[in-house]
Amino acid sequence: MHGYDEPVFLISVVAKVLKIHPQTLRQYEREGLVKPSRTEGKMRLYSQRDIDRIKMILRLTRELGVNLAGVDIILRLKEQMEEMEREIEELKDELANYQAANGQIPKNRSMVKKRDSYEIIIFEE
Template identity: 70%
Template sequence: MHSYDEPVYLISVVATILDIHPQTLRQYEKEGLIEPSRTQGRMRLYSQKDVEQIKLVLQLTRKMGVNLAGVDLIIKLKNQIDSMNKEI
């Protein structure tokens, strides 16, 4: 079993799992919403944590109608809250 943060999924696998186009994943990366790992050959590898982040992006955009700039802000705020909770 792989750890939650271990990059193991290729872009095609993640796209199939989430039923989205690989270009959508590239766009999310370009927008800074996700940061997949890279192999030495520059292939993108995604962890389960990345997949969960993408699911959040999809939920915010598809179900709640938030644009990508709004998603970016929400994710940054969520990360700040998570960081503050760890300090407590």
């Protein structure tokens, strides 16, 4: 069994499984929608993550009629949302750790997390 991100599938296999022409996969790569790994011989290798991304691209274009520029925007927004969700989870964990160590945050205080340095700053009113 291979890992989700492990590049193991050749372009011909992916094209056959997804019932699309290999040229379509090359176009998606040219458009920057998918970035398969390459062997030393420059052969494209796709991971399961790549295949799932291609399935999403196909769903957007075929079922919803979105053009490739629109797909690019949608995928970028999806990645930003996932990043924000990860950051929210980190903040929740950090807040829970702070509360476990110091008790509840008093109502007359605010907690701010600075994004670049990841420091917690407590302000009193």
